[in-house]
Amino acid sequence: MKAIIIDDEKRARHLLSNLIIEHCRSITDIKEAADLKTGVDLIKSEKPDIVFLDIEMPNQSGLEILEYFSGQIDFKIIFVTAYNQYAIEAFKLSAIDYLLKPVDITELKEAVTKAKEAIEANNLSQQLSKLRDSLKQLSIDKIALEIPKGILFASHNDIVYFEADGMYTNVQLAEGKQKTICKPLKHFVEQLSKNAMFFKCHRSYFINLKYVEELVKDDGDYLLMSNQKRIPISKSKRDQFLIVVKETFL
Numbered sequence: 001m002k003a004i005i006i007d008d009e010k011r012a013r014h015l016l017s018n019l020i021i022e023h024c025r026s027i028t029d030i031k032e033a034a035d036l037k038t039g040v041d042l043i044k045s046e047k048p049d050i051v052f053l054d055i056e057m058p059n060q061s062g063l064e065i066l067e068y069f070s071g072q073i074d075f076k077i078i079f080v081t082a083y084n085q086y087a088i089e090a091f092k093l094s095a096i097d098y099l100l101k102p103v104d105i106t107e108l109k110e111a112v113t114k115a116k117e118a119i120e121a122n123n124l125s126q127q128l129s130k131l132r133d134s135l136k137q138l139s140i141d142k143i144a145l146e147i148p149k150g151i152l153f154a155s156h157n158d159i160v161y162f163e164a165d166g167m168y169t170n171v172q173l174a175e176g177k178q179k180t181i182c183k184p185l186k187h188f189v190e191q192l193s194k195n196a197m198f199f200k201c202h203r204s205y206f207i208n209l210k211y212v213e214e215l216v217k218d219d220g221d222y223l224l225m226s227n228q229k230r231i232p233i234s235k236s237k238r239d240q241f242l243i244v245v246k247e248t249f250l
Helices: 010-023 036-046 062-067 085-094 105-120 127-138 185-191 235-249
Strands: 002-006 029-033 050-054 076-081 098-100 142-147 150-155 159-165 168-173 178-181 198-202 205-208 212-217 221-225 230-232
Touching: 002 010, 002 036, 010 029, 010 105, 029 036, 036 050, 036 062, 050 062, 050 105, 062 076, 062 150, 076 105, 098 105, 142 178, 159 185, 168 185, 185 205, 198 230, 198 235, 205 230, 212 235
Parallel strands: 002 029, 002 050, 050 076, 076 098
Antiparallel strands: 142 150, 159 168, 159 205, 168 178, 198 205, 212 221, 221 230
């Protein structure tokens, strides 16, 4: 079998390649690519049986491979990831194969064996649709945040608020981390328009009502969030806010 490793880290590519050579004798030809675009070109020219695809790459997430292959594909994808827990959850739901970094030899051998069986059974046509369906299912209560190292799937419940920053948006997470996303606030307001727990209290803020501790009427109204952040609420939004709170919590 032929394999292609797509990973922006040279050391990671070489390490995985060496593990494959030593422990997966059914793979006799291995090629490498340092980014998704180069990897896709290599896939089209080399026609591999298996593609080991890193998720977290600087310019494009490995998950974006779906954009290059809209129809049936004739190679097995094994995703490789260091930490993307929500992506892992998606793969488990759809039976998509993945390996955690650092790669475990036993798991590598099992993944390659499964891939070989799927190839021999000509059972590759559904893997892209399965992954799409799985990510769509996760999107019901998770939102995709495009970060520099890939895509972070954040649960709606873990988002405290969105804050506009020009054409960017700062996303404050419950665990205390903040992510800056290359999307305007409007993008998230539209995406979460059907979620009653999110409320646009100000032109620069889109909040999760779950994390509001108090409406303070002092020197201009503001909302005190659970992390003690003071978020202004527009006069035009205050009455609407009280109605939403009554309908949601009372």
